[in-house]
Amino acid sequence: MGKANDDDERSFFSEVPVRPVAKARPAIEEKPHYLGHRDRLRERFASAGPDALPDYELLELLLFRLIPRADTKPAAKALLARFGTLAEVLGAPVGLLQEVKGIGPTVALDLKIVAATAQRMARSEIHGREILSSWQQLLDYCRSAMAFEAREQFRILFLDKKNALIADEVQQTGTVDHTPVYPREVVKRALELSATAIILVHNHPTRPFSITHDHALAR
Incomplete structure (x- = not known):
């Protein structure tokens, strides 16, 4: 009898299909909210031109390239609140730029490169006029x-x-x-x-x- 019971148990378990363990579905990653804002701002610049954007949005557009993975609106507004105008932001020394939240040494140096380019353009525009x-x-x-x-x-x-x-x-x-x-x-x-x-x-x-x-x- 014991042997027959053992055979029955083996037969029973052999017929039960083994269900695969369900894999956890990966969580859907939501895109950062600022990505859509960046696209809309670029489109507005392309369609309406720079005069349609206030200074802080032009500065945002510039910071998009310098700070690719963050919302740049707070940094743009903080820079203008500290220095006053877009020209004065670009004219500020690296040390003072870094005192603004969100602006590190790399971004500060990149802003000075932009400033040097702008100054060269301004000098070219003035020269001979x-x-x-x-x-x-x-x-x-x-x-x-x-x-x-x-x-x-x-x-x-x-x-x-x-x-x-x-x-x-x-x-x-x-x-x-x-x-x-x-x-x-x-x-x-x-x-x-x-x-x-x-x-x-x-x-x-x-x-x-x-x-x-x-x-x-x-x-």
Whole structure:
């Protein structure tokens, strides 16, 4: 009897189909919310142009490439709240940029590369034109170039008789509250360049820079 029972049990269990263990379905990964926002912002830029976007959204577009896996809107707004304008964000030193939440050393350096490119473009746009007929353009250019310099600079824009830019040079760099100016060197350089007018630009690290314009340097 015992043997028969053993055979029956083996037969019973052999006929029961073994059900495979159900595999857990992988959780559906939701795309980060900011990806859709990025696509919409790019589309708006492409269709309506840059004038349709406020400064913080243009800065967002720039930060998309520098910070690929995060929502860049808070960082863009924080940068503008700290420095005021898009030009001043790009003109800020690397150390100050890194004080803004979400901006690390790599992103700060990338912003300075963009700033250098923008300054080169601005210099190209001004060069050979009557820059005094576009005073606001001149102010924006100077502000982006030196508004957040940590040390005082004495900068000179040399003009020809048509008020077109011949050269843009930093003549002296001083300390946080002082820079020496030597009129003899200014005149000497103006004569070398055959300039008939100059624009003197002097910044103060603790307050907005000032601009004065002096004409009629003899050749």
